[in-house]
Amino acid sequence: MAKIDLDTFGINEGISEMIVTTYQGWSPNAAPMGIIRKDDELLVRLFKGSTTYNNVMAEHMLVANLVYDPLLFVRTTFGNVDSSEFEVFTHDERGFAVLKEAVSWAVFECVDMKETSEALVAKLKPLHARMNKHVFRSVNRGFNLVIESCVHATRYELTNDEKYMRLIKAYSCTVNKCGGKAEKDAMKFLLNYLGEKK
Amino acid sequence: MAKIDLDTFGINEGISEMIVTTYQGWSPNAAPMGIIRKDDELLVRLFKGSTTYNNVMAEHMLVANLVYDPLLFVRTTFGNVDSSEFEVFTHDERGFAVLKEAVSWAVFECVDMKETSEALVAKLKPLHARMNKHVFRSVNRGFNLVIESCVHATRYELTNDEKYMRLIKAYSCTVNKCGGKAEKDAMKFLLNYLGEKK
Numbered sequence: 348m349a350k351i352d353l354d355t356f357g358i359n360e361g362i363s364e365m366i367v368t369t370y371q372g373w374s375p376n377a378a379p380m381g382i383i384r385k386d387d388e389l390l391v392r393l394f395k396g397s398t399t400y401n402n403v404m405a406e407h408m409l410v411a412n413l414v415y416d417p418l419l420f421v422r423t424t425f426g427n428v429d430s431s432e433f434e435v436f437t438h439d440e441r442g443f444a445v446l447k448e449a450v451s452w453a454v455f456e457c458v459d460m461k462e463t464s465e466a467l468v469a470k471l472k473p474l475h476a477r478m479n480k481h482v483f484r485s486v487n488r489g490f491n492l493v494i495e496s497c498v499h500a501t502r503y504e505l506t507n508d509e510k511y512m513r514l515i516k517a518y519s520c521t522v523n524k525c526g527g528k529a530e531k532d533a534m535k536f537l538l539n540y541l542g543e544k545k
Numbered sequence: 546m547a548k549i550d551l552d553t554f555g556i557n558e559g560i561s562e563m564i565v566t567t568y569q570g571w572s573p574n575a576a577p578m579g580i581i582r583k584d585d586e587l588l589v590r591l592f593k594g595s596t597t598y599n600n601v602m603a604e605h606m607l608v609a610n611l612v613y614d615p616l617l618f619v620r621t622t623f624g625n626v627d628s629s630e631f632e633v634f635t636h637d638e639r640g641f642a643v644l645k646e647a648v649s650w651a652v653f654e655c656v657d658m659k660e661t662s663e664a665l666v667a668k669l670k671p672l673h674a675r676m677n678k679h680v681f682r683s684v685n686r687g688f689n690l691v692i693e694s695c696v697h698a699t700r701y702e703l704t705n706d707e708k709y710m711r712l713i714k715a716y717s718c719t720v721n722k723c724g725g726k727a728e729k730d731a732m733k734f735l736l737n738y739l740g741e742k743k
Binding site: 354355356357358359360361362363364365381382384413414415450451478481482483484485486487488489491492494495498524525526527528529530 | 552553554555556557558559560561562563579580582611612613648649676679680681682683684685686687689690692693696722723724725726727728
């Protein structure tokens with residue numbers, strides 16, 4: 348296993364919200380996902396039927412991208428990302444795709460895969476990682492609530508339960524008060540997208 | 546004015562939630578506060594009667610500390626911080642106190658101070674800044690919701706409105722699911738503190 352210090356790559360204890368990219372040799376896929384870390388063990392839980400699930404079943408590999416761009420979180424929540432936004436690399440003769448915008452990324456092999464009726468749980472074994480840029484980031488409630496809104500948007504799409512929409516609308520006020528331009532644009536995109544789907 | 550690139554020090558567009566330290570030559574004070582940035586102008590809004598307000602009125606100076614420790618956010622929300630956690634520096638013959646745990650900090654002179662009936666609004670002119678450590682941090686919903694809980698805890702203490710307590714309790718479930726040990730400890734401290742005050 349590659350000696351990769353998880354903290355160095357921003358994969359901290361608890362659940363890290365990252366954008367997972369997968370690739371089967373045709374167009375790459377990106378989706379926000381929680382990377383679960385307990386001590387030095389990493390796990391991921393993938394819902395059956397998702398593109399990430401299908402790609403991982405085929406390739407036993409995924410890339411966790413650390414991303415600070417709120418709009419990219421929103422766009423990948425809805426599968427709205429262009430193939431030009433990926434970069435394809437080869438490591439040990441295996442191809443993988445990362446997001447060009449990632450602050451850092453780490454490639455994992457998926458091992459000990461276990462399927463339940465709804466999901467696949469896999470352990471992640473680090474293969475390769477890269478840091479692209481070092482940035483100091485302030486704590487921004489606007490950014491944080493864009494992420495919460497993405498989580499709720501996924502649940503809203505699955506259940507159509509209006510309680511999620513009420514939460515998103517409440518969060519959007521704080522995003523517009525505390526966020527920068529990127530956070531405001533991301534929230535606008537999210538609300539437009541959910542509005543159009545209705 | 547010192548040439549300090551605000552982005553470099555993690556003070557981004559929108560409102561950055563930072564821990565502001567102030568000092569009048571006796572024990573220093575620390576309190577979480579929003580640093581408002583529009584383009585390259587920085588503003589702060591301080592409520593009358595707070596220690597930060599009194600110190601700024603006396604010294605026309607404050608330090609914005611970038612902090613990633615969730616427990617320190619919670620403790621400073623409730624004024625629970627020990628003088629040994631500060632470090633005192635002198636710059637151009639003026640003393641100021643910073644948090645030892647800060648990832649980075651910036652010292653500002655408070656200018657164009659305007660008072661309303663409730664608050665003081667001041668522009669911030671950078672004097673001096675330091676980066677202590679470079680860290681990659683994943684996006685963690687647990688951390689983010691500890692910050693939300695601090696904001697609501699302040700409102701709960703002011704108004705006693707139970708709606709804030711309901712929000713905090715809902716957030717605590719996500720903190721316990723998604724946070725690391727630091728986030729869980731911070732949430733426990735916050736809930737204990739609010740419970741004891743009742």
